[in-house]
Amino acid sequence: MEQLPLLSLSIWLPILGGVLVLALGPGRDDMARWLALVVSGAVFVVTCLLLVGFDTGTAGIQFGESRPWITSLDIHYKLGVDGISVLLVLLTSLSTVVAVAASWEAIQTRVPMYMAAFLIMEGFMIGVFSALDAVLFYVFWEAMLIPMFLIIGIWGGTNRIYATIKFFLYTFFGSVLMLVALVYLYTQAGTFDILELHDVQLSLGEQVWIFLAFLIAFAVKVPMWPVHTWLPDAHVEAPTAGSVILAAIMLKMGGYGFVRFSLPITPDASHELAWLVIALSLIAVVYIGLVALVQEDMKKLIAYSSIAHMGFVTLGYFMFNPQGIAGGLIQMISHGFVSAALFLCVGVMYDRLHTRLISDYGGVVNVMPVFAALFMLFGMANAGLPGTSGFVGEFMVILGAFKVEPWFGVIAATTLVLGAAYTLWLYKRVIFGRITSEHVANDMPPMSRREKWVFAPLAALVLIMGIWPAPFLEIMDSSVLNLVEQVNQSKL
Incomplete structure (x- = not known):
């Protein structure tokens, strides 16, 4: 299985599939949808083969591929994955x-372009x-900004141009x-x-400057707070699937950057400036949690919730112990499931009203009981209820924080209270109670089979x-211990 270039397949199959979908042109909407689903399904199967053939007993790079690219600068097309x-x-x-x-049904204009953007x-x-x-x-890293820029800018809400430019300028800077x-x-x-680069010898001064450059990126x-303001705007204007990818994957790029670049390349600067990242992370956990409490727009509330939860990720990394780093990584994966599901829940309601x-x-529970049950599950995971994925990462990060400084753990644990507060407050007002609107009573049919499968x-x-x-x-244990x-x- 390792003989197959699985990583190259995972990268280029969706890109070529996206070009093919784009080539269908207008008027072939159903074909574009089915082709996009088949291609994305095939890519998922290829990535599952990575997991099947993955050796958990080593921290080394697996499924490696390397080809010369720009030989004069010693730049290679080099791929590989670890735990x-x-x-x-x-x-x-x-x-x-x-x-x-x-x-499938939410987007009715320029469907081939839309599906192609997601695949690419x-x-x-x-x-x-x-x-x-x-x-x-x-x-x-730069190329993926372009499809998301187009997805928000073309299929987004009324204020989409402002949101896309803000998103692009922040991330590009x-x-x-x-x-x-x-x-x-x-x-x-x-x-x-x-x-x-992990092994290059640098003075503390060099490390600090490189660390700060990576930190901003x-x-x-x-x-992280205070450079978070682009996210609520982008989420509010993005179509539902755009919010799903933005929350589930794109936010994880920053977290991944810390463990692939900042920590191993500049270890001394990471220790030296850990106080800064810890302070910013704890502010995100507490302050942004309070901001989420007062939101009137469901998407904004979930967007602020994402910022608070990602604060847990960066906090865990800078505890420099296995519990903290593994907890941060587990929190990233869990947040990918939970935030994607919560944005889908908002999308289900938005498609109707x-x-x-x-x-x-x-009073939505009166007309959509299955949806109310699913929303409750994902809401509880967002609040970190034991027995859901949301609890595991948060518990490990709090454990790692307590080992370093008990007060870090105490402050971080407030997110369990705040998370429950804004999630239950949202759930109570939207799902419970009497039906408060004729539209809820008349225009909210039960979930379709497709929605349930999603x-x-x-x-x-x-x-x-x-x-x-x-x-x-x-899967991640050996790689975490190595990190x-x-x-x-x-x-030094």
Whole structure:
């Protein structure tokens, strides 16, 4: 199985599939939908083969591929995955299948363009998680902005142009600083190979500047407070499937950047400036949780919830112990399932009433009981209820934080209270009570079979990961221990 170039297939199959869907042209909407679903399903099968053939007993790179690309600069087309990235590749392929299926009836204009954008973006995102050459990583990192820019800008809401430009400028600005840092590292190491950059010897001053450049690039993507303001705008204006990919995958790019670049390349600066990241993370957990409480738009509430939950991820990483880092990674995977499902829940209601305001709903359980049960499951996972995937990562991060400084753990644990507060407040007003609107009574038919199938894998994974997290932890265990060793080993 390792003889097959599975990673190249995972990257280029969706990109070529997207070009094929785009070539269908207008008037072939149904064919575009089915072709996109088949291609995304095939990519998911290919990524599952990665998992089947994955050896959990090693921290080394697996399924490696390397070809010369720009020989004069020693730049290679080099791919590979470890226990950290393989789960993110799988999450990307699953989320794309869900996004394509969720858009089946919601999108009626320029359908081939829409489906092609998702497939091409899937290839670029898998490329980010698979690239082992810094230039290749940067190309994929920048390229995936373009399809999302188009998805929000063409199929988004009334304020979509403002949201897309803000999204693009924020993320592009951070990326330029990352490029500067990578070029400097090349001048020191003579290579763009990411694994060799992990071993380059740098002074503390050099490490600090490189760390800060990476921090800005990845903080914008996570997003961390105070560079988070683009995310609620982008979510509110994006179509439902756009929000699914933005929350489930794109926010994970920043978290992945920390473990692939910041921690192993600049370990001393990471320890030196850990206080800064910890402070920003705790502010995100507490302050953004309070901001979520007062939102009137369902999508904005879930967007702020995402920022608070991603604060847990960055907090875990900078505890520099196995519990914290593994907890941060598990939180990323769990957040991918839960936030995607919550945005889909909003999409189901929006497709019926064409409003996202909490005040326009009430008593939905009376007309959509199955939907109410699913919304409850994902809401409880968002609040970190034991037995759901949301609890596992948060518990491990709090455990890792307590080992370093008990007060970090206490402050981080407030998110369990705040998360329950804004999630239950949202659920009570939208789902429970009497039917408060004629539209809810008359215009909200029960969930279709297609909608139930879209939710089914996410609901199953939230429960499986919550009840039996061991398989997920075993996959990343060796890679996490190797990363902890790298970041705790001084280069000075």
